[in-house]
Amino acid sequence: MEHAFFLDLPGYGYSRAGKADRIAFRRLVRHALHRARLAGVVWLLDIRHEPSADDLTMQDLLAEGETRALAALTKGDKLPRGERRSREQELRRTLGLPEDQVIVTSARTGEGIPELREAIAGLIGGSSDRT
Numbered sequence: 001m002e003h004a005f006f007l008d009l010p011g012y013g014y015s016r017a018g019k020a021d022r023i024a025f026r027r028l029v030r031h032a033l034h035r036a037r038l039a040g041v042v043w044l045l046d047i048r049h050e051p052s053a054d055d056l057t058m059q060d061l062l063a064e065g066e067t068r069a070l071a072a073l074t075k076g077d078k079l080p081r082g083e084r085r086s087r088e089q090e091l092r093r094t095l096g097l098p099e100d101q102v103i104v105t106s107a108r109t110g111e112g113i114p115e116l117r118e119a120i121a122g123l124i125g126g127s128s129d130r131t
Helices: 012-016 019-033 053-064 081-095 113-129
Strands: 041-046 069-074 102-104
Touching: 019 053, 041 053, 041 113, 069 081, 069 113, 081 102, 102 113
Parallel strands: 041 069, 069 102
Antiparallel strands: none
16 A cells, blocks of 8 residues: 555635735645645535635635545534534535535544544545546
8 A cells, every 4th residue: 555645734714814825825725636646635624614715615626626525524512413414414515525425523522533534544545546
């Protein structure tokens, strides 16, 4: 098996940065998303909130590059189980992702972490068909 490298891009706080910094960040993201060896993206989204304008921009960038993505919906423990399932479905529809690409997680309870690990392994393992 080849080595896998993870690149952790900063959150959307960059939008409060100066114009030159925002432009540089967008270039960095575009460059990272268009790497030939990119296996995919793990996209962290807070399950409690609607996707922001920045989230929707990221959605467009992922779709534009046909980038394989896993959406890890964080803070799943903050919502009751029924509401959590409903929010998962809403976000899946909004983001246009199939069920197997959306995983509800909680760092506090560990919910979804084994499934996320398995999905990441599948994403990495399936990367050899990309050039």
